[in-house]
Amino acid sequence: MGKVLSIIGEILLLLPVLWCIHFFSLLIHELGHALAYTFAVKDNNWTIEIGSGKKIIETSRFKIYLAVFSGYFRPESEQYSSRKKAIITLLGGPISGSE
Numbered sequence: 001m002g003k004v005l006s007i008i009g010e011i012l013l014l015l016p017v018l019w020c021i022h023f024f025s026l027l028i029h030e031l032g033h034a035l036a037y038t039f040a041v042k043d044n045n046w047t048i049e050i051g052s053g054k055k056i057i058e059t060s061r062f063k064i065y066l067a068v069f070s071g072y073f074r075p076e077s078e079q080y081s082s083r084k085k086a087i088i089t090l091l092g093g094p095i096s097g098s099e
Contacts, residue, residue, distance in 0.1 A: 019068060026050050026071035029093045033073035036092025040085040045076035 030048045038044055049072045051065030058064075073093070080086040 023050065023064075023068045026068060028096050030071040030073045032092040032094070032096025033089060034092070035096070037073070037075055037089040040088040041075070041080065043075065043077065047074050047076075048072070049074065 027048075027050060030050065034046050034048060037046060047061055047063065049063040049065070050070075051068040052070065053065050053067040056064045056066055075089075080089070
């Protein structure tokens with residue numbers, strides 16, 4: 001019985017660590033899109049949503065939810081003046097080094 005409780009305790013300690021690792025990975029990825037968008041389009045009006053479910057934090061730029069399974073970069077204006085700017089924005093996330 002003691003070994004089972006030990007395993008359960010380790011799992012419960014590991015869950016918040018995994019949550020944080022995944023959260024920061026998604027955050028870096030989405031910030032890569034935002035940085036590329038700001039660089040390419042010269043527009044600083046964007047928001048990032050990470051997760052789903054219960055909202056934990058909301059600011060003018062970020063919405064963070066409890067279940068961090070996905071992230072979303074949303075520019076205020078999704079009209080790009082050229083294909084090149086759209087491609088730069090799309091590649092910003094993977095180039096940022098996460099996901």
